[in-house]
Amino acid sequence: MDSTTVLAELTGNIATVGYGLAAIGPAIGVGIVVGKTIEGVARQPELAGRLQVLMYIGIAFTEALAFIGIATYFIFTN
Amino acid sequence: MTSPQTTPHDTHKPAQPTSIPVLRRILVYGGWLALGIAVVGATLGGIFQGGVGVVSALIGTAMAVVFMGITAGSILLANRFAGHESAIGAFFGIVMGGWLLKFVVFLALMFLLRDQPWISPIVLFLSIVAGVIGSLVVDAVVVMTSRMSYVSDVTLPPAPTDA
Numbered sequence: 001m002d003s004t005t006v007l008a009e010l011t012g013n014i015a016t017v018g019y020g021l022a023a024i025g026p027a028i029g030v031g032i033v034v035g036k037t038i039e040g041v042a043r044q045p046e047l048a049g050r051l052q053v054l055m056y057i058g059i060a061f062t063e064a065l066a067f068i069g070i071a072t073y074f075i076f077t078n
Numbered sequence: 079m080t081s082p083q084t085t086p087h088d089t090h091k092p093a094q095p096t097s098i099p100v101l102r103r104i105l106v107y108g109g110w111l112a113l114g115i116a117v118v119g120a121t122l123g124g125i126f127q128g129g130v131g132v133v134s135a136l137i138g139t140a141m142a143v144v145f146m147g148i149t150a151g152s153i154l155l156a157n158r159f160a161g162h163e164s165a166i167g168a169f170f171g172i173v174m175g176g177w178l179l180k181f182v183v184f185l186a187l188m189f190l191l192r193d194q195p196w197i198s199p200i201v202l203f204l205s206i207v208a209g210v211i212g213s214l215v216v217d218a219v220v221v222m223t224s225r226m227s228y229v230s231d232v233t234l235p236p237a238p239t240d241a
Contacts, residue, residue: 034170049096050226052153056101059149060217064210067145074188075203
């Protein structure tokens with residue numbers, strides 16, 4: 001007797017889910033980075049230049065994850 | 079009794095944010111790094127995959143560095159609106175809009191390039207990863223070595239003078 005029962009079946013390319021996972025993390029990360037930068041600039045507008053650079057570094061590191069994740073999805077789907 | 083003579087703030091040209099030279103340096107150094115990665119990647123791609131590897135390495139490096147550089151470029155573009163009434167909205171609209179557009183274009187490019195016969199997917203992937211990590215290293219080094227005064231984006235009104 002089969003010990004497992006299939007209740008639901010997923011058809012298609014499972015790598016599509018990988019793209020979704022690759023997008024969620026950076027989306028949250030960039031949202032936090034930009035939101036906190038807006039907070040900082042609103043509190044201290046004279047620090048806008050410094051905060052922009054820090055925001056840029058935060059976005060760069062976060063979007064690197066997205067680039068590598070999306071590239072992985074496309075390259076390894078075959 | 080003299081009253082201080084000050085010029086209204088709106089007659090001043092607003093100071094440009096101090097991030098501009100740092101971001102320019104990031105773009106310039108990123109360009110040099112791209113050149114280096116393209117040469118090394120094309121050499122290795124040529125050795126292991128032939129002409130297809132060279133093309134893939136060049137395209138992969140260009141994609142990584144251009145797409146990573148768009149963030150700095152969009153911030154530089156958005157800083158042109160500094161001092162405008164809608165500066166904050168324009169800034170985040172341009173930076174985030176550029177970010178979204180960049181990923182849509184990146185997705186479309188990957189979709190188009192994946193099945194091309196003149197592309198080696200592994201070399202393309204490794205070149206993209208090398209370009210992305212390399213540009214992160216450049217970003218971090220430039221920011222760590224750049225000097226920015228603590229409070230610098232403020233425009234002080236002119237000193238009061240006796241009449």
